[in-house]
Amino acid sequence: MTPLDLSNLGTAVGSTTGTSAKNSMDPKASQDRFLKLLVAQLNNQDPLNPMDNAQMTTQMAQINTVSGIQELNATLSGMAAQFSSLTALQGTSLIGREALLPGDQLTFKNGQGKAAFSLDAKATDVKVDIMGTNGEVLGTVDMGALGPGLHGFNWDTEGLDPSKVKGFKVRALDGNTGVDTVSLQRISVDSVSFSGGSIYMLLQDGTTRAYNDVLAFM
16 A cells, blocks of 8 residues: 655645644644544555555654654744844843953043953053053053953043044063063943844944954953
8 A cells, every 4th residue: 555645744735624834834733634644544445455564654653753843843943033032132231331352442431541451361560551643651550460361441531632542552560571461442332233143233433343253341
């Protein structure tokens, strides 16, 4: 006896029963349609050529496979929806925080310049020099002793025009040994947007950066 063809089970049965496309993708509905077809086939089989146990087992395995795939697709769709919600929640929580990006420029607001840096190891003496456009030192921030990792600092401009500031340099020593540093821009996140499943941030300086461009947040 010819086994049931399950490749178009949802379409073939859906057209005869009038079920919707949504129901045709429901695993329970698919199983119900399969059993109805199987019973109909058994009732109308050739008595001289009945379905054997191997055919029955094969067809039951097929319907279980189809149902399993449909349930997996439904699970993945649910996970995708949850991931989108979590991404949106994560994005909105970034508003007001400060993004750290590679660079030695300061960001200015309300008479304060701010930036950050990372230390590869502990340092007993850390100083940050604010450099002018002509290479001169406009001011120095004494950070004292610091441990390894990220550190932010603020510098009072004392009315100085920010356009006269070129950037900053970090001097870090552990005793008489120099400690490697990485200079970082520190820019506030004003708003966020979403495109193609990715987070984009409008920063205080008017630029837009992707979430993956940011090294860390403060």
